Amino acid sequence: MKPILFIAPFKSLASIAKKVIEEKKLDIPVIVAANERAIDFVKNASKEYVIISRGGTAEDLKNIQGKVIIEVTSTFSDIFFSIEYLMEKGYKKIAIVTRDNVIDHIGRTFNILATEIHLCPCKSDSEIHTTIAKLGHEGIDAVIGCNEAVKAAKKINIMTTYLQSGRLSVERAIDEAVTLVKTKQQERMQLDSLNAVIGNIQEGIVILDHEHKPVFYNAIAEHVFDKTKYKDWYKEVAPYLAEPKEEQLVDISGNKLLLKFISLKTGGEYGTDVLVFQEVKRIEHFEQKIRLSAHQKGLYAKHYFTDIMCCSEKMKELIHKAEKFARTNANVLIYGETGTGKEGMAQSIHNASERAKEPFVSVNCASLPPSLIESELFGYVDGAFTGARKAGKRGLFELAHKGTVFLDEIGELPRNLQGRLLRVLQEREVMRVGDDRIIPLDLRVICATNMDLQKLIKQGEFREDLYYRINVLKLILPPLRERKEDILDLMQFYLNKYGEKLNKKIEITAKASKCLQNYYWPGNVRELKNIAEVLSLECNDVIDDKKVVSALSDNGIKEEENTDRETLQIRIKDSMKEMEGEIIKQMLTRYTPEEICVKLRMSRVTLWRKCQSVS
Numbered sequence: 001m002k003p004i005l006f007i008a009p010f011k012s013l014a015s016i017a018k019k020v021i022e023e024k025k026l027d028i029p030v031i032v033a034a035n036e037r038a039i040d041f042v043k044n045a046s047k048e049y050v051i052i053s054r055g056g057t058a059e060d061l062k063n064i065q066g067k068v069i070i071e072v073t074s075t076f077s078d079i080f081f082s083i084e085y086l087m088e089k090g091y092k093k094i095a096i097v098t099r100d101n102v103i104d105h106i107g108r109t110f111n112i113l114a115t116e117i118h119l120c121p122c123k124s125d126s127e128i129h130t131t132i133a134k135l136g137h138e139g140i141d142a143v144i145g146c147n148e149a150v151k152a153a154k155k156i157n158i159m160t161t162y163l164q165s166g167r168l169s170v171e172r173a174i175d176e177a178v179t180l181v182k183t184k185q186q187e188r189m190q191l192d193s194l195n196a197v198i199g200n201i202q203e204g205i206v207i208l209d210h211e212h213k214p215v216f217y218n219a220i221a222e223h224v225f226d227k228t229k230y231k232d233w234y235k236e237v238a239p240y241l242a243e244p245k246e247e248q249l250v251d252i253s254g255n256k257l258l259l260k261f262i263s264l265k266t267g268g269e270y271g272t273d274v275l276v277f278q279e280v281k282r283i284e285h286f287e288q289k290i291r292l293s294a295h296q297k298g299l300y301a302k303h304y305f306t307d308i309m310c311c312s313e314k315m316k317e318l319i320h321k322a323e324k325f326a327r328t329n330a331n332v333l334i335y336g337e338t339g340t341g342k343e344g345m346a347q348s349i350h351n352a353s354e355r356a357k358e359p360f361v362s363v364n365c366a367s368l369p370p371s372l373i374e375s376e377l378f379g380y381v382d383g384a385f386t387g388a389r390k391a392g393k394r395g396l397f398e399l400a401h402k403g404t405v406f407l408d409e410i411g412e413l414p415r416n417l418q419g420r421l422l423r424v425l426q427e428r429e430v431m432r433v434g435d436d437r438i439i440p441l442d443l444r445v446i447c448a449t450n451m452d453l454q455k456l457i458k459q460g461e462f463r464e465d466l467y468y469r470i471n472v473l474k475l476i477l478p479p480l481r482e483r484k485e486d487i488l489d490l491m492q493f494y495l496n497k498y499g500e501k502l503n504k505k506i507e508i509t510a511k512a513s514k515c516l517q518n519y520y521w522p523g524n525v526r527e528l529k530n531i532a533e534v535l536s537l538e539c540n541d542v543i544d545d546k547k548v549v550s551a552l553s554d555n556g557i558k559e560e561e562n563t564d565r566e567t568l569q570i571r572i573k574d575s576m577k578e579m580e581g582e583i584i585k586q587m588l589t590r591y592t593p594e595e596i597c598v599k600l601r602m603s604r605v606t607l608w609r610k611c612q613s614v615s
Contacts, residue, residue, distance in 0.1 A: 003048070004174075004181055005029055005050070005052070006028055006031070006051075006053075008033075009054055011032055014031075016165070018030050020170050020174055038053065042064055053070075056098075056125055059099055070173050070176050070180070071173065072173040073101075074103065074169060075168060077166060078169060079163065082096075082161055085161060086141075086142045086144065087113070091115070092114065095118040096117065096143075097128055097146075098144075099146060100121035102163065128146070128152060129152045132152035141158075142161070143161075144160070144163045203277065204217075204218060206275040208274070221277075237275075247260050250277075255280075257278065257280065259276075259277045260277065262275075262276065299360060299400075301347035301404070303351070304352070305348045308344065311486060314482065314483050318478070329353075330472045331444070331446070333446075333448070334449075336477030337524055338523060340479060341525055342408065343362060343406060349404075350444075353444070358402040359402070360403055361405045362408065365409045365413040373414065374433060377395050377396050378431065379395030379397075379430070380434050397441060402443065404443065405443055406447075410449050419466075425466075425469045428440065447470045480521040480524045480525060480528065484517050487516055488508070490528055494528070495535065495536055498532060502536060504541065506536060506539060507541065512547065531551050538550075538551070570583060584610055584611060587599070587600075593607060
């Protein structure tokens with residue numbers, strides 16, 4: 001029990017203390033030091049100890065501000081044993097000289113079996129020395145006393161012995177110190193718990209003394225009042241305290257507050273007062289959250305990285321990269337063909353980020369009507385246009401505050417709105433249609449497209465500055481044909497899912513598996529999911545290649561088109577280099593880079609260089 005320190009003025013007392021501490025299995029350091037040395041030690045101690053000591057040393061330690069001192073006293077038995085020891089040696093005039101906190105404050109003389117006993121309590125060390133000198137002139141034979149008394153008696157050659165504090169006295173002092181420390185620890189724990197509660201509640205709290213001066217602020221109050229000087233603070237609060245109401249709306253330091261005044265009076269006497277308040281803007285924020293929860297269901301991300309089924313190294317590397325992106329707040333641009341799972345990837349990034357508990361708002365820029373896209377994205381105020389709601393409406397960016405907004409098909413966003421989107425991304429603020437008020441936002445933006453944005457920039461259909469603003473972190477989702485290892489696993493997963501509903505256990509033949517892997521899959525995972533549902537309905541237990549070909553044909557793709565991948569349609573260009581670039585572009589949609597290198601008989605480096613020249 002480290003908060004306790006035992007300072008013994010002499011070694012015999014230290015020896016008794018160590019035995020008691022060991023028997024009680026306590027962790028209390030014992031130091032042998034007296035007077036000034038003890039004071040220096042305590043002043044330099046790094047911890048706030050409860051100190052146990054005795055006599056003059058205890059009295060001296062009390063002068064150190066803020067220290068708690070437990071005194072070791074001497075019992076009648078302790079005094080009697082010391083007297084008996086000297087009487088056995090033949091001494092007839094014995095004086096007991098020590099600080100008055102050890103023995104009775106009143107000095108007197110009495111006899112025990114023809115032995116004269118002088119009781120001499122002293123208030124200071126100097127008085128001890130004066131008393132010893134006086135007793136020496138009076139013919140005292142021996143002195144029983146504290147550390148200072150023993151030293152003074154030895155100087156004038158008077159027989160002396162320490163006035164011991166026995167085991168019982170030491171044990172009592174240690175027990176008292178342990179009880180005190182436990183009480184202080186419990187009080188501190190209760191106070192820390194109370195401070196933690198007060199410090200973390202959503203209301204601001206100010207406690208006033210009887211003069212209405214603030215004696216305590218919690219963190220919210222300090223933030224709201226911006227730690228202003230008392231005079232300025234009181235000047236604003238005083239009018240509301242003159243005639244306090246239970247609750248009232250007030251304006252203090254430019255903050256609109258809902259203020260509650262609690263007067264603490266006990267027994268009819270004036271006590272302290274407590275001010276409890278909430279910022280109006282914070283109340284509005286909570287109200288918006290409640291409305292969001294109650295009326296805007298569905299603004300959340302339901303997909304996680306663990307939901308993405310894959311065994312191909314290409315997808316595993318991509319997911320690992322996306323997990324790194326999730327730990328940042330930078331904008332992300334996701335490229336991918338239709339059906340590759342761009343929104344699922346965006347939701348996974350959101351759910352792996354620090355914004356996971358906040359809204360995820362998905363916006364398909366291609367599906368919003370041109371006449372409504374501005375008001376849907378940015379919101380509007382009352383009277384902004386004919387048919388507008390009287391209360392106005394928050395836009396999708398506002399709904400995504402603190403969370404993530406996912407802009408799918410960003411390439412379809414009208415040119416006239418791209419400038420406003422750029423401002424949202426740059427300034428993180430929005431202005432509703434028909435309003436002149438700026439609304440600050442805290443959000444992350446993830447965009448997705450299956451279009452060549454750089455080509456759109458050259459055509460003047462997409463702003464170059466917006467492109468570089470959204471293209472901070474880039475993910476390119478590979479089409480299904482470039483991760484063939486995943487096709488059969490995905491197909492079996494969806495067949496099991498749909499088969500379970502139909503009470504079927506469906507298997508795929510080897511020929512059917514080969515057919516599925518050789519298919520081009522223009523619709524990627526979305527198309528595969530649809531085909532799996534069709535096959536689970538039409539087949540019983542086994543899916544053969546004929547069923548697969550039939551399902552793919554019914555899906556709008558002719559079998560010949562599925563198998564004939566060796567024909568390209570190339571328009572005649574102005575130069576051979578442009579036609580070569582078109583060939584590579586078309587082949588990249590059908591084959592992996594390794595397959596292209598084999599078919600065109602070129603190295604991977606040459607293919608990479610040609611891709612760079614045509615990109």
